[in-house]
Amino acid sequence: MNGARKTPQRTCVGCRCLKDKKDLIRIVRDEDKHISIDLTGKKNGRGAYLCPDTACLDRAVKSRALEKSFKTALPPTLVEQLRREIEQIDE
Ligand SMILES: [Zn+2]
Known part of the structure; x- marks a missing residue:
């Protein structure tokens, strides 16, 4: 590891x-614990x-990695939003 990267x-x-x-x-969690993309x-x-x-995304949901990282529950609507976002990028 060097500083040239x-x-x-x-x-x-x-x-x-x-x-x-x-x-x-x-994905960001603001000070009101609101999670958004x-x-x-x-x-x-x-x-x-x-x-x-x-x-x-599936792995992160299954392992609760995002919840652990944000220390708050992940809204299912956000997971769906992420999925749509990823599908758009994938095209
Ligand atoms: Zn990955």
Whole structure:
């Protein structure tokens, strides 16, 4: 590891792979414990990252990785929203 890396990297909460931040979907929990998808990457709050892959989403849901990361329940509507978002990116 050196300081020369240009692209920030983050770990996907589904597969635990380290990937370029720009290739991951950011999910953010704000101070009101509201969880949303952050497509701009600029929202304030605690972030978690997910590959644009439904397999990673399924793994993250199954392992409760997002809930653990955010320390709050994951709304089912958000999971559906993420799935739609990923399906759009996949096309
Ligand atoms: Zn992944």
